[in-house]
Amino acid sequence: MELIDEYQPGSFFFATPDHTLLAGDPRQVFSEKDTFALADQVSAALTEHGGLAVGALPYDNTGEAHVLLPRTALWGGPAKPGPQPPFLPGYRVSNDPAPAEYERQVAQALPVLRRGDLQKVVLARTLLLELDAPLDMRRMLANLTAMNTHGYTFAAPLPLGTTLVSASPEMLVRRTGSTFMSRPLAGSQPRGTDPAQDRANAQALLASKKDHDEHRYVVEAEVAALRPFCRRLSVPGAPTLVSTPSMWHLCTPITGELIDPSVTALTLAAALHPTPAVCGSPTPAAREAIAQIESFDRGFYTGAVGWVDADGDGEWAVAIRSAEVTEQSLRLYAGAGIVQASSPPLELAETSAKFQTLLRGMGLDLTL
Numbered sequence: 001m002e003l004i005d006e007y008q009p010g011s012f013f014f015a016t017p018d019h020t021l022l023a024g025d026p027r028q029v030f031s032e033k034d035t036f037a038l039a040d041q042v043s044a045a046l047t048e049h050g051g052l053a054v055g056a057l058p059y060d061n062t063g064e065a066h067v068l069l070p071r072t073a074l075w076g077g078p079a080k081p082g083p084q085p086p087f088l089p090g091y092r093v094s095n096d097p098a099p100a101e102y103e104r105q106v107a108q109a110l111p112v113l114r115r116g117d118l119q120k121v122v123l124a125r126t127l128l129l130e131l132d133a134p135l136d137m138r139r140m141l142a143n144l145t146a147m148n149t150h151g152y153t154f155a156a157p158l159p160l161g162t163t164l165v166s167a168s169p170e171m172l173v174r175r176t177g178s179t180f181m182s183r184p185l186a187g188s189q190p191r192g193t194d195p196a197q198d199r200a201n202a203q204a205l206l207a208s209k210k211d212h213d214e215h216r217y218v219v220e221a222e223v224a225a226l227r228p229f230c231r232r233l234s235v236p237g238a239p240t241l242v243s244t245p246s247m248w249h250l251c252t253p254i255t256g257e258l259i260d261p262s263v264t265a266l267t268l269a270a271a272l273h274p275t276p277a278v279c280g281s282p283t284p285a286a287r288e289a290i291a292q293i294e295s296f297d298r299g300f301y302t303g304a305v306g307w308v309d310a311d312g313d314g315e316w317a318v319a320i321r322s323a324e325v326t327e328q329s330l331r332l333y334a335g336a337g338i339v340q341a342s343s344p345p346l347e348l349a350e351t352s353a354k355f356q357t358l359l360r361g362m363g364l365d366l367t368l
């Protein structure tokens, strides 16, 4: 019996390569916008009630969080559902912004990057799938989990009754006792269609100065955010390659030991979020550029989803490769880090490749 079989709309589902968590029936909901204050409120409630808290942080610190204290929380081993037979009803697809408009938005950021006020900005686009009949979320989650054995697959309930579904490859932070880990990703190439092309794409990524620049800003920002909490911080000198079924990425696994072991996983997530993997560098200028250039509200896309327990342990994933799902629609999101050397058509292609994670999870073979 898989925990995923117990999934009901409104449940919180969080699968990692190590375990599966299914939680529901909230006794309390926290919506505090200031994530450090949120972390303190959640810790106080966990001290009183025990157990754990689960939920989602939005991308922007002007949006409300949605963190719950569930009455029920079931843990299982790694989820191993089989791939599902086709389950998607008929659908219509539309882009927001249109692909040419996204290229124009990337081009709009380039002069600002060249002036040097901004080193990197992550710009996103969305794809709306309107369905002819209700979506079977449980089968979609099962299919995503089956295809995404090395990353996170989650479904987090959101304030207005929608659900954030994701097959994210990126760990924001995992705390176990006084030690923690973060695995920032930035710098990407699509997987190749044959083994030779796939290897060539991986080698091109390893050799790309533009992608190493994109990656370096994330590592530098994470180190600056984490150092005040750390007795020891270990950061490899160069990133390594990691892959998902759709993408290659550059990854730097950062580990550390806390000075104060009462600092929780949620406080560490608050300190890190939003990293330049989803926002940019420096953060205030990137935030401003995103607000000016992007034409939609990110909501919980590029936020963080995870759990924290009464001991302060927990794990938070970056909410990318995600979609906001209603009963009969999915809005998929994909972004790309833009730096001085970016080219609008290549960034458009990168976001199209990133959409494939969820599209394939739905059993769709769509050329974008």
Ligand SMILES: C=C(O[C@H]1C=CC=C(C(=O)O)[C@@H]1O)C(=O)O
Pocket (backbone or CB within 6 Å): 122, 124, 170, 185, 186, 187, 188, 214, 249, 276, 277, 278, 320, 321, 333, 334, 335, 336, 337, 354
């Ligand atoms: C913002 C996204 O990906 C981030 C994570 C990995 C690689 C990225 C990149 O190479 O641009 C992005 O920083 C997304 O998938 O929507």
